[in-house]
Amino acid sequence: MSELRVNDFTIKVGNVNGTGSASANALLMKIIFRMGVPVVGKNIFPSNIQGLPTWYEIRVTEKGYRGRSGDVDLMVAMNPESYKRDLEELSPGGILLYDNTWPRPHFLTRNDITVIGVPLSRMCNAAFKVARSRILMKNVAYVGAVAALLDLDLDIINTLLREMFAVKPKLVDLNLQAISLGYDYAKQHFGNVNKFKVKARDLTSDKVMMDGNTTAGLGCVYGGATFGAWYPITPSTSLMDAFVSYCKMLRVDPDTGKHKYCITQAEDELAAAGMIIGAAWNGARSFTPTSGPGISLMSEFIGFAYYAEIPMVLFDIQRTGPSTGMPTRTQQCDIQLCAHASHGDTKHILLFPADPSECFDMAVNALDLAERFQTPVFVLSDIDVGMNDWMIDELTWDDNYVPDRGKVLTPEDLADMDKFHRYLDVDGDHIPYRTLPGTDPKGAYFTRGSGHNKYGGYTEDGAEYKEVVDRLHAKWASAADKVPAPIINKASKPPQGNIKFAIISLGSCDGAVLEARDKLESEGVYLNYMRVRGFPFHDIVKDFIDAHDQIFVIEQNRDAQLLGLLLSEIDVPREKLIPILHYSGEPLDYKFVHEALGKELKTRRQVA
Amino acid sequence: MTSFTKPLIRRKNEPTNALGLIRSDYDGAMSTLCAGCGHDGVTASMARAFFELSIEPHRAVKVSGIGCSSKTTAYFLRESHGINTVHGRMPSVATGAIAANHELAYIGVSGDGDSLSIGLGQFVHAMRRNVNMLYMLENNGVYGLTKGQFSAAADMGSTAKKGAINELPPIDPVALALSVGATFVARGFSGDREQLVPLIKAGLKHKGFGLIDVISPCVSFNDHKGSTKSYEHTYKYYNPAIHADYVPPSAEIKAAYNAGDVMPVELHDGGQISLRKLENGYDPRDRAAAVNKLFESAQSEEIITGLLYINEDQKDMHEMARMEDRPLNTIPYAELNPGAAKLKEIQKGFR
Numbered sequence: 001m002s003e004l005r006v007n008d009f010t011i012k013v014g015n016v017n018g019t020g021s022a023s024a025n026a027l028l029m030k031i032i033f034r035m036g037v038p039v040v041g042k043n044i045f046p047s048n049i050q051g052l053p054t055w056y057e058i059r060v061t062e063k064g065y066r067g068r069s070g071d072v073d074l075m076v077a078m079n080p081e082s083y084k085r086d087l088e089e090l091s092p093g094g095i096l097l098y099d100n101t102w103p104r105p106h107f108l109t110r111n112d113i114t115v116i117g118v119p120l121s122r123m124c125n126a127a128f129k130v131a132r133s134r135i136l137m138k139n140v141a142y143v144g145a146v147a148a149l150l151d152l153d154l155d156i157i158n159t160l161l162r163e164m165f166a167v168k169p170k171l172v173d174l175n176l177q178a179i180s181l182g183y184d185y186a187k188q189h190f191g192n193v194n195k196f197k198v199k200a201r202d203l204t205s206d207k208v209m210m211d212g213n214t215t216a217g218l219g220c221v222y223g224g225a226t227f228g229a230w231y232p233i234t235p236s237t238s239l240m241d242a243f244v245s246y247c248k249m250l251r252v253d254p255d256t257g258k259h260k261y262c263i264t265q266a267e268d269e270l271a272a273a274g275m276i277i278g279a280a281w282n283g284a285r286s287f288t289p290t291s292g293p294g295i296s297l298m299s300e301f302i303g304f305a306y307y308a309e310i311p312m313v314l315f316d317i318q319r320t321g322p323s324t325g326m327p328t329r330t331q332q333c334d335i336q337l338c339a340h341a342s343h344g345d346t347k348h349i350l351l352f353p354a355d356p357s358e359c360f361d362m363a364v365n366a367l368d369l370a371e372r373f374q375t376p377v378f379v380l381s382d383i384d385v386g387m388n389d390w391m392i393d394e395l396t397w398d399d400n401y402v403p404d405r406g407k408v409l410t411p412e413d414l415a416d417m418d419k420f421h422r423y424l425d426v427d428g429d430h431i432p433y434r435t436l437p438g439t440d441p442k443g444a445y446f447t448r449g450s451g452h453n454k455y456g457g458y459t460e461d462g463a464e465y466k467e468v469v470d471r472l473h474a475k476w477a478s479a480a481d482k483v484p485a486p487i488i489n490k491a492s493k494p495p496q497g498n499i500k501f502a503i504i505s506l507g508s509c510d511g512a513v514l515e516a517r518d519k520l521e522s523e524g525v526y527l528n529y530m531r532v533r534g535f536p537f538h539d540i541v542k543d544f545i546d547a548h549d550q551i552f553v554i555e556q557n558r559d560a561q562l563l564g565l566l567l568s569e570i571d572v573p574r575e576k577l578i579p580i581l582h583y584s585g586e587p588l589d590y591k592f593v594h595e596a597l598g599k600e601l602k603t604r605r606q607v608a
Numbered sequence: 609m610t611s612f613t614k615p616l617i618r619r620k621n622e623p624t625n626a627l628g629l630i631r632s633d634y635d636g637a638m639s640t641l642c643a644g645c646g647h648d649g650v651t652a653s654m655a656r657a658f659f660e661l662s663i664e665p666h667r668a669v670k671v672s673g674i675g676c677s678s679k680t681t682a683y684f685l686r687e688s689h690g691i692n693t694v695h696g697r698m699p700s701v702a703t704g705a706i707a708a709n710h711e712l713a714y715i716g717v718s719g720d721g722d723s724l725s726i727g728l729g730q731f732v733h734a735m736r737r738n739v740n741m742l743y744m745l746e747n748n749g750v751y752g753l754t755k756g757q758f759s760a761a762a763d764m765g766s767t768a769k770k771g772a773i774n775e776l777p778p779i780d781p782v783a784l785a786l787s788v789g790a791t792f793v794a795r796g797f798s799g800d801r802e803q804l805v806p807l808i809k810a811g812l813k814h815k816g817f818g819l820i821d822v823i824s825p826c827v828s829f830n831d832h833k834g835s836t837k838s839y840e841h842t843y844k845y846y847n848p849a850i851h852a853d854y855v856p857p858s859a860e861i862k863a864a865y866n867a868g869d870v871m872p873v874e875l876h877d878g879g880q881i882s883l884r885k886l887e888n889g890y891d892p893r894d895r896a897a898a899v900n901k902l903f904e905s906a907q908s909e910e911i912i913t914g915l916l917y918i919n920e921d922q923k924d925m926h927e928m929a930r931m932e933d934r935p936l937n938t939i940p941y942a943e944l945n946p947g948a949a950k951l952k953e954i955q956k957g958f959r
Contacts, residue, residue, distance in 0.1 A: 208955045209959075221946065271733065274704065276704055277693075279705065436937065441665060449692065449694060
């Protein structure tokens with residue numbers, strides 16, 4: 001019998017989607033969070049409304065790690081369809097909890113685990129009359145059983161349920177009853193199981209549990225966006241849902257009911273892109289949330305905004321491709337697509353948030369950068385960051401923030417000018433001035449995606465054309481120190497050995513990479529780590545690469561897309577960069593990173 | 609090659625509008641279309657309509673897609689902002705621009721390829737949203753810039769310049785507009801400015817989506833015998849059925865028309881559209897009647913023109929979105945920023 005593990009284990013619930021399991025799992029995670037213990041939640045769900053297998057992972061981590069552990073210690077196997085697979089996935093010494101109302105096949109068992117059967121359906125069928133309640137309460141009942149096994153705080157459960165159902169108090173009693181069914185049964189029959197426990201701590205008091213789509217939507221509100229257009233697509237829909245609900249809360253005149261915003265559900269992503277371009281061209285901060293297939297459709301407009309120099313903010317909540325791919329599974333597979341979206345020579349500004357907190361900040365950054373540089377800006381989030389609840393530091397806001405509306409001429413500015421030319425680099429910073437329709441006759445110009453010279457006139461003259469596209473490139477390059485700088489995590493001791501190894505990664509890989517590196521340090525291996533946060537690459541990126549001999553580039557796609565961008569933008573020998581790639585669609589776990597790094601390090605040291 | 613500037617010539621005693629501007633103040637760059645192109649006539653009609661309505665040029669916005677017709681936004685209103693977007697996608701850009709500032713006069717210029725093939729979806733959805741703009745569809749049944757392919761507006765049996773016969777049924781933008789919710793639906797002819805200029809004025813003053821499908825012959829690729837979009841064919845079957853005049857709020861309605869012939873339609877700005885030449889009690893506010901009339905005239909090979917349908921009661925996009933009266937692009941950031949204290953409060957729900 002293994003020893004008792006406190007505040008360091010992973011619970012996984014296998015269920016059928018559409019049965020209300022999401023709210024039961026959210027409740028379970030919140031209980032632990034409210035007990036002051038850090039948690040990581042990962043929802044692994046199907047592209048389906050009802051009936052397919054769905055999983056929810058809750059990692060309890062006193063150390064506050066942010067990635068997956070790669071293990072399952074307590075499996076709640078509620079779905080007969082996935083029972084075999086769930087049983088196999090459980091780590092040795094783990095607990096399997098299942099509904100023993102019906103017998104499970106005797107051949108599906110293991111000797112190295114503890115099996116706990118709770119008659120959830122039988123108890124719920126006896127206790128609840130309405131068919132729908134029986135299904136829903138079965139899920140709440142397993143929360144009760146898990147609460148008993150882990151010693152969760154019943155007072156907190158009580159408080160949480162009262163908060164959750166503040167507007168439907170009748171449901172509080174129903175849920176409490178279901179909790180008791182599971183709790184009492186487990187206490188009575190399995191009170192002696194002493195493997196995993198949660199002990200209250202005070203590690204979450206200044207934290208919140210939020211997903212990145214909610215924080216990005218909130219960021220658009222704080223950044224002053226007034227127009228949003230979108231076409232519904234998993235997994236970006238909840239970003240617009242968040243923007244809508246905060247606008248309803250904060251931007252509706254209580255007396256007149258009139259809105260200080262406009263949201264348009266477009267007929268497709270092409271139209272959504274056109275709409276935000278039109279609004280931004282006309283001086284309203286605007287954005288669109290989408291995913292990879294949407295970017296593909298928007299590409300022609302992205303090139304137009306790039307060449308005609310119109311601000312554009314796109315949130316790409318990446319999902320696995322190609323084509324429809326696995327729409328509810330995560331990846332970082334649109335890096336190259338977004339870096340060069342559209343035909344012709346195009347290069348864009350990209351931001352890579354690693355958690356919901358950065359989604360909030362980068363939403364505001366993106367709105368500023370798009371107007372400063374008059375160009376498309378992409379926030380490359382993904383399903384893991386966008387749709388999972390992350391424990392983050394409470395978001396903060398600087399009341400002195402002033403939006404950077406970029407170089408827009410007012411009628412007063414125009415009055416002092418001889419003549420206005422839209423694409424002239426007056427200040428030598430590669431960024432021309434623009435004017436807004438309706439403000440002044442002197443500011444009128446013709447916006448075109450066809451060849452134009454620096455004055456804004458149509459041209460088919462090679463030299464005139466080149467002058468403009470060369471300036472566009474210089475403008476893009478000058479954003480390198482305006483995008484969020486990379487974050488360098490130095491190893492706690494200088495890297496050892498004659499080869500200096502290091503790690504580069506981005507976005508949602510961060511939690512797993514940091515944990516894998518900690519693990520390596522405990523084994524005596526020291527690696528510096530840089531997380532890239534923007535494109536074009538900051539000068540620091542090259543300095544970091546130059547300072548090391550061999551660099552592992554860890555990312556979540558098959559084709560080493562970040563590595564490819566590093567090679568195309570920075571003068572670095574190909575063999576210096578070593579890809580470590582994870583692209584199964586499940587959020588990255590530290591074990592994968594640890595194993596891959598360990599293997600690579602071993603081989604490379606031997607070769608050296 | 610760069611674009612040509614049109615020489616500005618001021619004549620003595622030239623008529624001025626209420627702003628003191630002359631007609632040529634509403635011109636743009638020199639047209640680069642073929643000599644005799646129907647589109648140039650439409651461009652001149654649009655410039656005249658803005659001039660006669662005394663709209664300040666910088667308070668107008670021109671939007672277009674790609675194609676011969678879309679190029680024409682450079683050829684009028686040089687003191688207006690214009691945006692030549694991507695092929696078939698002008699309606700979405702217009703929708704966003706209008707959402708940001710609904711106070712300007714928006715005119716979209718498109719063609720039958722831009723609107724009825726590549727851009728059919730956006731064209732239809734802008735009408736559904738009743739976006740407040742006037743959409744000029746310069747219809748010549750053919751692709752000009754790519755040299756003479758049939759468009760989706762080409763009639764069955766119509767022949768191409770090199771003899772090929774079109775066997776596909778046409779998409780009639782007017783019939784389409786009537787079925788998807790446009791609130792001002794008209795057809796005109798580039799060769800009849802007497803009718804077209806007043807129609808454009810009425811369309812600009814109408815609140816909501818206005819469509820004018822303008823038959824505008826292509827002299828280079830679709831003006832031969834066998835074409836149903838040629839000058840000859842259009843003149844032969846042309847029926848200027850319903851004449852619409854815009855009457856500004858202050859002006860008295862001219863008494864020159866016989867009372868029975870004139871039907872006034874009240875507009876949101878307090879002005880009126882007065883409709884003339886109505887046959888047998890035809891009421892352009894009746895959508896079913898408009899559909900009937902359109903299909904009956906098509907059967908008799910007649911090209912019916914004029915204001916076929918108007919609905920001033922339907923909410924436009926701005927109203928449906930319940931936006932404030934102030935344009936979104938003028939709301940100060942201080943009113944949009946909820947502040948740090950509010951952020952703290954919001955996050956209590958995420959504990």
